Amino acid sequence: MGPPAPRCLGIWLERxxxxxxxDIRTSTTATAVATAENGALKSVQCSILATGESYSLPCxxxxxxxxxxxxxxxxxxxPNSILDLQPSTNAGDWMxxxxxxxxxxxxxxxxxxxDIVHEKLEYGGRNNGSIFVxxxxxxxxxxxxxxKEDEPDQRVLSDLIQYSRRFIHQDIEGEACPALSILEKGRAFRPSTVAGLPRISEIxxxxxxxxxxxxxTGVFLCYGHGSYGLTLGMGSGKLMAQVILGLKPDIDISKFTIS
Ligand SMILES: Cc1cc2nc3c(=O)[nH]c(=O)nc-3n(C[C@H](O)[C@H](O)[C@H](O)COP(=O)(O)OP(=O)(O)OC[C@H]3O[C@@H](n4cnc5c(N)ncnc54)[C@H](O)[C@@H]3O)c2cc1C
Structure with missing residues (x-):
């Protein structure tokens, strides 16, 4: 099985x-929270990015x-939070x-x-006739x-094209074809931490x-899946739901818990 295609996974999840x-509200961000006197969460202030319209959602x-x-x-x-998640930058250019x-x-x-090129180079053949690299x-x-999009590094893309022509994009005789038909390219950021462990926990x-x-507190965190969030996301979501509902998680998640 190949790596999951993010867009297809997103469509499946949305369905x-x-x-x-x-109720999914896209292009909307949370700007503030309101709490009761006993500290319990009461509502979240939401803002629609396109219009700036703001509203309060009971929560x-x-x-x-x-x-x-x-x-x-x-x-x-x-703003008073002292939670240090020790994030680390880990972006990847792809096409x-x-x-x-x-x-x-x-x-x-x-x-x-x-192991062959001594740096990260992974290919995912998809069932729509395309290849992700x-x-x-x-x-x-x-x-x-x-x-907001960040531009991929042109040198990295050139290297990906060279590698692809060398390893993948060959005609029947093994000759590299003159040009790759590139459908998409971009840069994405992995939610990585120094320790490399995700957090699935109440804060x-x-x-x-x-x-x-x-x-x-009623405030939970599901974060830090680094390079494996597409694969692990469904399982993490289930564990997060179990934590929220106060159920016994399917596996021992003490390593992912914020103490
Ligand atoms: C090049 C590349 C290849 C990868 N390949 C694989 C792979 O083969 N297999 C695999 O399992 N994983 C892979 N990953 C890792 C995977 O993409 C991540 O682990 C996963 O996307 C993390 O999911 P997430 O929901 O935690 O974060 P994200 O996918 O980053 O989603 C966070 C979302 O929150 C939104 N958001 C942020 N701030 C706000 C706000 N204030 N208000 C509202 N919304 C907000 C963002 O817009 C974003 O949509 C890859 C990552 C990269 C970069």
Whole structure:
């Protein structure tokens, strides 16, 4: 099985959520939270990015799952927070090109060349006749604001094209074809941490408000899946739901818990 295609996964998830009655509001951000006197969460202030329109949404349980933007979102919603997630920059430039030799329409595949080229180089053959390729990690890129694109490095893209012509894009005689048909390209940021472990946890009062209290905050975090969030996301979502509902998680998640 190949790596999951993010857009297809997103469409599948959206459909699943719709059948569960989930109300999805895109292009909307949370700008503030209101709490009751006992510290319990009361509501979230939302802002529609396109219009700037703002409204309050009643809320008892809030999950922060904003990928690499999670640390800054926590800081803006909870300015007294002392939660240090130790984020680390980990961007990747990628492109998608037409598969010159699609064998079967219903197969996917993953091929990793890291050991051969001595840097990250992974291919994902998709069942729509295209191939995804992702190159070396970028540890110095600047995270753009959420929803804004960052340009991939042209040198990395050139290397990806060279590698692809060498390893993948060959005609039947093994001759490299003159040009790749590139369908998409971009740069994305992985939500990575120094420790490399995700967080699937309620955020305790001490970390969120800098106030010692055993009372639950109702604010949860699902973050830090680094290079594996597409694969792990569904399982993490289930674990997060179990934590929120106070159920026993399917696996021991003590390593992912914020103490
Ligand atoms: C090049 C590349 C290749 C990868 N390949 C694989 C792979 O093969 N397999 C795999 O399992 N994983 C892969 N990953 C990793 C995977 O993409 C991530 O682990 C995963 O996307 C993390 O999911 P997330 O929901 O935590 O964060 P994200 O996917 O980053 O989603 C966070 C969302 O929150 C939104 N957001 C941020 N701030 C706000 C705000 N204030 N208000 C509202 N919304 C906000 C953002 O716009 C974004 O849509 C790859 C990553 C990269 C960069």
């Amino acid at each position: 699943k959520c719709a059948t569960e009655g989930v 008892q349980k809030l999950v922060i799952a904003a990928g690499p933007w999670s640390p800054s979102l926590i800081q803006s919603l909870f 998608v090109f037409q598969d010159p030799n699609p064998v079967r329409a219903d197969t996917t595949s993953a091929v990793f060349f890291d 992702c190159g070396r990690r970028n540890f110095t890129a600047i995270l753009p604001p959420p929803g 305790p009062s001490e970390k969120l408000y800098c106030v010692e209290s055993e009372a639950p």
